[in-house]
Amino acid sequence: MGCTRGLLTRCLCGITGLFYPQYGIVLDAGSSHTNLYVYEWPAEKENDTGVVHQVEVCKVEGLGISGYSQDTEKAGLSLQRCMKRAQEVVPEHQHRETPVYLGATAGMRLLSIADRVLSAVEKTLRSSPFNFQGARVISGQEEGAYGWITINYLLGNFKQPGWLNFLPHLRSSRGTSGALDLGGASTQITFVPDQEPIESQENSLHFRLYGKNYKVYTHSFLCYGKDQALRLKLASDLQASNGSLLDPCFHPGYLRIMNISDLYTNPCIANGEQQLPFTQLHLQGNGDYQRCRMTIQKIFNTSHCPYSSCSFNGIFLPPLQGEFGVSLDARYTWREVSGASQACDNHVEQQASKVFVLLQVKAEFPKIKEKYLSEYCFSGTYILSLLENGYGFTMEKWQSIQFLGKIGSSDAGWTLGYMLNLTNMIPAEKPPTRPLSHASYYFLLVLSSSSLSL
Numbered sequence: 472m473g474c475t476r477g478l479l480t481r482c483l484c485g486i487t488g489l490f491y492p493q494y495g496i497v498l499d500a501g502s503s504h505t506n507l508y509v510y511e512w513p514a515e516k517e518n519d520t521g522v523v524h525q526v527e528v529c530k531v532e533g534l535g536i537s538g539y540s541q542d543t544e545k546a547g548l549s550l551q552r553c554m555k556r557a558q559e560v561v562p563e564h565q566h567r568e569t570p571v572y573l574g575a576t577a578g579m580r581l582l583s584i585a586d587r588v589l590s591a592v593e594k595t596l597r598s599s600p601f602n603f604q605g606a607r608v609i610s611g612q613e614e615g616a617y618g619w620i621t622i623n624y625l626l627g628n629f630k631q632p633g634w635l636n637f638l639p640h641l642r643s644s645r646g647t648s649g650a651l652d653l654g655g656a657s658t659q660i661t662f663v664p665d666q667e668p669i670e671s672q673e674n675s676l677h678f679r680l681y682g683k684n685y686k687v688y689t690h691s692f693l694c695y696g697k698d699q700a701l702r703l704k705l706a707s708d709l710q711a712s713n714g715s716l717l718d719p720c721f722h723p724g725y726l727r728i729m730n731i732s733d734l735y736t737n738p739c740i741a742n743g744e745q746q747l748p749f750t751q752l753h754l755q756g757n758g759d760y761q762r763c764r765m766t767i768q769k770i771f772n773t774s775h776c777p778y779s780s781c782s783f784n785g786i787f788l789p790p791l792q793g794e795f796g797v798s799l800d801a802r803y804t805w806r807e808v809s810g811a812s813q814a815c816d817n818h819v820e821q822q823a824s825k826v827f828v829l830l831q832v833k834a835e836f837p838k839i840k841e842k843y844l845s846e847y848c849f850s851g852t853y854i855l856s857l858l859e860n861g862y863g864f865t866m867e868k869w870q871s872i873q874f875l876g877k878i879g880s881s882d883a884g885w886t887l888g889y890m891l892n893l894t895n896m897i898p899a900e901k902p903p904t905r906p907l908s909h910a911s912y913y914f915l916l917v918l919s920s921s922s923l924s925l
């Protein structure tokens with residue numbers, strides 16, 4: 472319908488344009504995999520809180536984009552299937568106006584040739600019909616901040632009930648939730664501490680959202696995502712071994728042979744390869760939850776703290792306060808956390824029961840891919856160690872932790888917060904409460920103009 476003719480059609484266009492939901496696309500290029508998210512919101516409410524929601528998630532097949540460093544073209548090609556899926560989800564007449572963003576996280580922070588991979592990815596995204604808005608490596612601080620914004624936006628914690636505007640002195644400082652995100656190559660902790668000031672500048676964020684100021688603490692531990700943490704642990708265990716390891720963090724019956732060079736050609740592991748008199752690691756599982764905790768404990772250096780309080784490796788951490796949501800990737804880990812001691816602690820008397828244990832773990836978690844299943848003992852035990860020994864979540868504070876997969880229809884994770892920020896959908900000031908919504912305002916306008924022209 473052409474929108475250039477008379478007032479009435481122009482207004483009608485205005486109204487129908489308001490009724491079209493709007494869309495945004497974000498690709499989360501993680502160290503182990505990429506997910507594409509499509510978000511939707513009603514056009515006339517975009518500055519309200521809690522109205523943007525996820526309508527599609529497409530898991531990109533293959534590696535995380537940093538895994539294509541030897542063949543960067545494939546990094547771009549790997550995204551094509553999900554980009555096609557996004558074209559089916561977003562109505563065709565809105566493709567050109569729909570922004571698409573790609574944010575890459577820790578896997579790309581660790582890659583020296585990240586730019587080459589990003590330019591291959593950019594080529595694919597530019598060739599799509601959407602409005603390409605950039606592909607970049609986001610910082611650990613951004614990843615923590617946007618994860619915090621996502622969780623609190625979806626929980627409605629930025630929404631101040633309307634009646635409080637008439638009694639500002641009574642305005643409830645409705646609390647916000649802390650956000651914990653455990654990836655494969657990094658992990659983030661973000662929350663509003665009670666204690667002021669935040670002693671280290673690099674951990675301090677200031678937000679003004681919907682008319683309220685937030686002083687937020689965040690830290691991203693590069694190399695402490697669960698995949699890199701395993702490498703840190705093995706590199707430490709290796710120093711006191713002759714090339715074969717009985718590892719309590721793997722279930723009995725687990726066998727793995729690794730090239731030492733694969734372990735040490737990784738920016739997370741400080742050099743140590745040349746001192747080793749062997750080139751391969753023979754790893755055999757002999758699951759023991761408590762001993763596994765002890766071998767993991769070694770990768771958290773708590774020997775020095777230049778602040779009033781620290782987490783580990785000399786990083787400032789104010790006293791924990793409030794509720795915490797553990798986001799997305801850790802959801803998988805929650806299954807592992809709840810099954811950790813079971814997945815590790817199978818004292819095995821004889822060969823037969825080793826097979827039984829493996830089958831039992833498989834039986835317990837039939838849908839889980841073999842790759843993840845084999846690391847259940849380690850990854851479940853790792854998140855427990857990270858929370859308790861790394862961050863100091865004592866057992867009673869555990870009640871304050873919610874393992875979040877989705878909040879409503881939307882995955883918890885940094886991508887929604889990233890898009891809200893880039894599309895300016897979180898105003899610094901609270902939008903004026905409109906007596907009428909745009910749509911009803913237009914409708915009345917049309918009604919009055921058509922009665923005039925009749």
Ligand SMILES: Nc1nc2c(ncn2[C@@H]2O[C@H](COP(=O)(O)OP(=O)(O)O)[C@@H](O)[C@H]2O)c(=O)[nH]1
Nearest residue numbers: 501502503504576577654655656657800803843
């Ligand atoms: N157990 C399990 N883990 C998963 C699954 N999918 C992804 N993960 C893990 O979740 C983590 C995702 O990390 P990712 O976001 O790629 O890395 P980041 O760049 O550090 O954020 C990795 O450790 C993956 O192995 C799954 O289906 N099951």
Ligand SMILES: [Ca+2]
Nearest residue numbers: 501576654800
């Ligand atoms: Ca991630």
